[in-house]
Amino acid sequence: MPIFDQGYQHWQGPLSGRVWRWLSIARNGVRVQRNNLVLRLFLLCAWIPALGLIGAVVLWGLVERKSEGVLAMLSWLPPDLLQDPHAYRVTVWTLAYSFFFRVELFFIMLLVAIAGPGLISQDLRFNALPLYFARPLTRLDYFVGKLGVIGTLVASIAVGPAVLAYVIGLGFCPDLNVVKDTYPVLLASVAYGLVVTLSAGTLILAMSSLTRRSLYVGIIWAGLWLISVMVGKILTEIHRDSVRREIQITEMNRWYDEHPPPPGAQLYNTPGGRYPRFQVKPGTGKIQLAGLRPEQERAGDRWYQAWIKADGQAAEKAHKEQNKAMQGDWRPMCSYTANLERIADLLLDTDSAWVNIGKSIERSRRAAFERGFGAAQLPLRRARAAEQAARAAEQAALERRFGPAPVRREAPHEFATGNERQLADEMVPQYPWWWSACVLAGLLGLSLWILTRRIKSLDRLR
Amino acid sequence: MLFALENVTKTYGRITALRQLTAAAPAGAVGLLGPNGAGKTTLIRTLLGLIAIDAGRGQVLGMDIRRRRHDIRQAVGFAPEDECLFPGVAGIEFVAYAGELCGMSRSDAMQRAHEVLNYVALGEARYRRVESYSTGMKQRLKLASAIVHDPRLLILDEPTNGMDPAGRQELLELSRDLSHNKGMSLLFSSHLLPDVEAVCDHVLVLSGGRLLAQGAIGDLKQAHERTFELRVKTDMAEFARRLTQLGCGVEPHDDLLRVSLPLGRSSDLLWQLAVSCGEQIRYLRPQRSTLEEVFLKAVETIPN
Numbered sequence: 001m002p003i004f005d006q007g008y009q010h011w012q013g014p015l016s017g018r019v020w021r022w023l024s025i026a027r028n029g030v031r032v033q034r035n036n037l038v039l040r041l042f043l044l045c046a047w048i049p050a051l052g053l054i055g056a057v058v059l060w061g062l063v064e065r066k067s068e069g070v071l072a073m074l075s076w077l078p079p080d081l082l083q084d085p086h087a088y089r090v091t092v093w094t095l096a097y098s099f100f101f102r103v104e105l106f107f108i109m110l111l112v113a114i115a116g117p118g119l120i121s122q123d124l125r126f127n128a129l130p131l132y133f134a135r136p137l138t139r140l141d142y143f144v145g146k147l148g149v150i151g152t153l154v155a156s157i158a159v160g161p162a163v164l165a166y167v168i169g170l171g172f173c174p175d176l177n178v179v180k181d182t183y184p185v186l187l188a189s190v191a192y193g194l195v196v197t198l199s200a201g202t203l204i205l206a207m208s209s210l211t212r213r214s215l216y217v218g219i220i221w222a223g224l225w226l227i228s229v230m231v232g233k234i235l236t237e238i239h240r241d242s243v244r245r246e247i248q249i250t251e252m253n254r255w256y257d258e259h260p261p262p263p264g265a266q267l268y269n270t271p272g273g274r275y276p277r278f279q280v281k282p283g284t285g286k287i288q289l290a291g292l293r294p295e296q297e298r299a300g301d302r303w304y305q306a307w308i309k310a311d312g313q314a315a316e317k318a319h320k321e322q323n324k325a326m327q328g329d330w331r332p333m334c335s336y337t338a339n340l341e342r343i344a345d346l347l348l349d350t351d352s353a354w355v356n357i358g359k360s361i362e363r364s365r366r367a368a369f370e371r372g373f374g375a376a377q378l379p380l381r382r383a384r385a386a387e388q389a390a391r392a393a394e395q396a397a398l399e400r401r402f403g404p405a406p407v408r409r410e411a412p413h414e415f416a417t418g419n420e421r422q423l424a425d426e427m428v429p430q431y432p433w434w435w436s437a438c439v440l441a442g443l444l445g446l447s448l449w450i451l452t453r454r455i456k457s458l459d460r461l462r
Numbered sequence: 463m464l465f466a467l468e469n470v471t472k473t474y475g476r477i478t479a480l481r482q483l484t485a486a487a488p489a490g491a492v493g494l495l496g497p498n499g500a501g502k503t504t505l506i507r508t509l510l511g512l513i514a515i516d517a518g519r520g521q522v523l524g525m526d527i528r529r530r531r532h533d534i535r536q537a538v539g540f541a542p543e544d545e546c547l548f549p550g551v552a553g554i555e556f557v558a559y560a561g562e563l564c565g566m567s568r569s570d571a572m573q574r575a576h577e578v579l580n581y582v583a584l585g586e587a588r589y590r591r592v593e594s595y596s597t598g599m600k601q602r603l604k605l606a607s608a609i610v611h612d613p614r615l616l617i618l619d620e621p622t623n624g625m626d627p628a629g630r631q632e633l634l635e636l637s638r639d640l641s642h643n644k645g646m647s648l649l650f651s652s653h654l655l656p657d658v659e660a661v662c663d664h665v666l667v668l669s670g671g672r673l674l675a676q677g678a679i680g681d682l683k684q685a686h687e688r689t690f691e692l693r694v695k696t697d698m699a700e701f702a703r704r705l706t707q708l709g710c711g712v713e714p715h716d717d718l719l720r721v722s723l724p725l726g727r728s729s730d731l732l733w734q735l736a737v738s739c740g741e742q743i744r745y746l747r748p749q750r751s752t753l754e755e756v757f758l759k760a761v762e763t764i765p766n
Contacts, residue, residue, distance in 0.1 A: 016567065028551075
């Protein structure tokens with residue numbers, strides 16, 4: 001009988017277990033997204049930062065192999081890094097991955113904006129839910145399947161390239177200890193991918209469940225992302241600037257009270273504090289205080305030099321106080337992506353990596369200073385070294401008595417002197433990581449609540 | 463037994479969709495009849511375990527509707543009344559996806575999808591996106607997606623809605639073929655009595671959440687003892703006049719006469735009259751109730 005005349009045939013093939021039904025939903029979702037040309041082009045572009053990451057780990061592998069060309073190219077790095085690159089392997093890899101994920105987070109947000117809005121809204125628009133739930137599926141299967149679409153796409157542009165870069169980096173390292181040294185970076189990358197998938201995925205699914213028009217969902221998502229970033233940045237910068245300025249003004253006002261300017265010198269008020277008025281001396285081109293008589297010039301010069309030094313010290317103190325204030329600043333949490341970045345910094349321990357770089361830079365600076373000023377600074381350096389040695393001995397005594405101290409993220413603060421933490425304070429948010437975790441957990445809870453309410457069973461009267 | 467429900471009650475706020483419904487249906491082709499708002503869709507959702515009932519219990523294919531909902535849905539194929547689509551896919555992907563959701567592997571689902579689409583006569587259109595389908599094509603697609611995993615019970619909810627007469631006829635033939643020749647039980651829900659009559663052997667009549675009548679269609683369509691359908695050879699009008707004179711009720715119906723005999727008389731009266739008139743009776747048959755009459759009679763029994 002011809003095949004087309006066979007009519008209906010029974011089927012008795014194998015069926016997969018119920019725990020894998022969500023995978024069918026995820027696979028179908030990815031298949032549908034693959035048909036989107038815009039998405040395919042975007043995925044290509046999203047791989048560009050991965051090339052930078054791969055380049056960074058490859059370069060460092062060549063540095064460890066003492067490749068002359070690479071060493072010459074990277075001669076601008078602190079000498080410590082080039083003399084003992086193995087000791088800085090974890091630091092460099094950590095920072096490379098940190099930068100990669102910061103850049104890639106932008107692409108992830110865009111990717112979610114392209115692929116996410118239609119995941120549930122299209123099902124609502126075309127009334128597909130009865131087709132799903134008339135089959136042996138639960139709501140959990142449906143949600144996890146849809147989340148799997150986001151997870152697959154995030155993995156393809158973030159976690160996948162990170163793992164690939166890791167594997168390539170292994171190949172360029174001269175010893176096998178690289179796995180033992182750097183596996184936390186790999187684990188952190190995978191964990192971060194999961195965090196982003198869970199957070200951004202549930203959020204976009206919740207938004208997608210609110211309307212049948214995916215365009216509105218895309219607009220809401222873009223608004224949440226961009227507006228929250230702008231608000232977070234503006235509030236943070238305003239706060240930082242106001243803290244710094246307040247400290248600087250207070251310090252300088254105290255200094256002015258203790259060291260009044262010579263009679264005749266003028267101080268003018270600005271929003272940033274009081275400043276002396278200067279003039280250029282005709283004939284010599286020298287900068288001096290304005291309003292002084294000729295016999296006051298030398299006193300004016302001495303006061304001016306002292307003012308420069310005090311202004312620098314006030315700026316340094318203001319900077320330190322500003323960094324301290326940032327440890328309790330909640331304003332960065334207004335930005336959704338800043339919260340995700342904070343978790344990335346936690347997982348990768350970026351703070352320690354920056355402190356290591358800071359220490360290396362400080363060592364280089366001290367070495368250069370010693371070469372330049374040698375014996376004149378010897379007593380100061382000896383005193384500082386003695387202080388550090390005393391602190392280390394005290395810590396060792398405590399550990400002998402009470403056991404090793406628990407690993408704390410804040411430990412580097414105790415042993416790193418001021419300048420050594422400068423980069424870490426600038427590059428890594430210092431407010432507690434669990435604040436961001438709470439924000440993300442709250443958003444996750446809200447998203448799950450919305451999803452549960454919106455994707456009800458068919459228990460409703462039509 | 464296809465399914466059995468006992469004292470099932472389901473309310474939505476102040477509206478009672480099912481009132482202490484007790485019904486049982488044998489395996490085979492079962493029709494679910496009722497006007498709009500009778501509770502047909504609620505009954506179907508109850509059978510599939512899609513909604514939580516307020517009281518009662520039931521079984522579908524021997525499986526409890528409260529405890530084995532997912533097993534029931536694995537064994538049942540459902541084509542809903544509403545227009546329902548998986549967006550953004552072609553017809554073949556639609557049906558294959560439906561198979562994958564039931565646990566079939568991708569390759570099995572794709573092969574099976576082609577088979578069932580051949581069966582429902584959806585040819586090259588299977589490669590087009592489903593959003594471009596006509597209503598009739600969408601109904602066929604729904605049927606195909608409902609049978610892709612070879613269910614033991616197929617539930618069709620108003621499957622001929624919006625179809626042209628030819629398409630409707632084909633769908634009814636497919637439904638009848640599945641239930642009578644392919645060993646698949648069928649629950650056919652419709653408010654179109656001819657459709658149910660064409661496909662089903664057993665019927666449940668619902669209205670206002672209650673079961674009004676149930677049974678084999680042949681049994682429900684009873685033969686009337688004193689009503690006959692009659693045709694004579696020459697003068698139908700004259701024969702009708704003479705029947706009226708004898709106290710019979712006469713009603714023309716197409717090319718026949720519907721004759722209601724008086725109490726205590728049998729069909730012998732008709733033969734005797736024919737002999738006395740010199741007429742020949744060319745057609746004589748006891749009248750049987752149509753399904754419509756059964757339905758209307760059952761609905762009339764509802765208290766206001």
